[in-house]
Amino acid sequence: MNIEKIIHDYYQTEVDKIYVPPPALPKKGCKSIRNKVYNIGFAAALVLSGLIIVGHVDTPSSLSVRAAHFSEVHKTGEVLSEGLWKLNKLASISLISGGK
């Protein structure tokens, strides 16, 4: 028996005592795929926020404002067309009656 062997045996018994848990390593490519998904999501969010800022895309609140505005415009249009129709009617009546 020599000192090197004694030391080696000591380490070996220590190694043998260690419980080896099941591997907990990340699956190949998992991390890179996850990163890609994150990157795409981030890019999409960036583009969307840009479009909202320049006004090409409505946020829910701006959409409701726009809808209200549209209905106002629509109502005005209806009023106007109704007025014109009445004016037109009056004019035709006066033409038929010869301005009397």
Added chain:
Amino acid sequence: MKVNDIWNEFYPKLTVYLKTTYTGIDIEDMVQEILEKVYRKFHTYDPRFSFNTWIYSIARNCVVDSFRKRSSRLKTLSAVKERELHVSSVKNKSPEEISIDKDIKEGIASFIKSLPDKEREIMYLKFYEALTYKEISRILKMPAGTVKYLVHTIKKKAEKFYREQYGDEYEY
């Protein structure tokens, strides 16, 4: 070598390597971190060199990085003092009190713990992993001549310790 083989072979080895060499680290976390790094960097392994050298280099870099991150340093002095006390308590035990194997193992454990960090590391790599001086020098980033000198010193220290502990009762 498959991932599972590396895990099964090196999980216990790295655990003992870290346990007997360094203080102040979370061994379990560190072993997992090292093996994850080994797995991620597997494509960079050069088969011309020993796999053990490569894996222990990664292990050492991981430990050094973690110490750097925590702005800490190896707690050598306090640890050695603490272990010296343990060594002297072992000296007071008579061989009859405990079994021979247990006595020797405890003695060796105390001896290993009483060594400075660098020597403990060399001791593990040389006497357990049986790496060459050149391989150890590559892992520890020190000249092979220094490694050789330190191995010789450690061996002398170990023999002296063993003789003092067990006298001529146990032949080695």
